[in-house]
Amino acid sequence: MKTRECDYCGRDVEVRDNLSDNIAVFCSTKCRYAKKKLVVYTSEGCFKCSMLTSWLRVREFAFEEKTLDTEATADLIMKNVVVMSAPVLEVEGTFYTEDQLFDGTKILADQLLEILEG
Numbered sequence: 004m005k006t007r008e009c010d011y012c013g014r015d016v017e018v019r020d021n022l023s024d025n026i027a028v029f030c031s032t033k034c035r036y037a038k039k040k041l042v043v044y045t046s047e048g049c050f051k052c053s054m055l056t057s058w059l060r061v062r063e064f065a066f067e068e069k070t071l072d073t074e075a076t077a078d079l080i081m082k083n084v085v086v087m088s089a090p091v092l093e094v095e096g097t098f099y100t101e102d103q104l105f106d107g108t109k110i111l112a113d114q115l116l117e118i119l120e121g
C-alpha cells in the first residue's frame with residue numbers, strides 16, 4: 004500500500020502500490036461527488052425542485068442553485084437546452100431535464116446516482 008492525497012480535500016488515502024498517478028483518488032464518496040460541478044435550475048414554488056435539492060442535500064452533494072428567471076432560461080436556450088419545466092440539473096456541462104430526473108412525482112434515484120457517479 005502507498006499513500007496518496009484525496010484529490011478533493013487532501014486527506015491521506017491508502018491505495019494499491021500499482022495504482023497509476025493519473026487516476027484520481029478520493030477519501031470518500033462525498034469528496035468524489037464534490038469534484039463535480041452541479042447546478043440545479045429551479046423556479047419559485049416548484050415542488051420537484053425542492054424534492055431534487057433536498058435529495059442532493061441529504062446525500063451531501065455540493066451544488067449551486069440558480070433561479071430559472073428570464074436570464075437563466077435564455078442562457079439555457081443558448082446552450083440548446085429546451086426548458087419545458089424546472090428543475091434542470093447541470094452536471095459538468097451536461098443538462099438533464101425534469102423528464103429525465105422524475106417519473107411522475109418520483110425521483111429516479113438510480114438514474115440520478117448513475118448521472119452523478121458516471
Ligand SMILES: [Zn+2]
Binds near residue numbers: 012014029034
Ligand atoms: Zn477527501
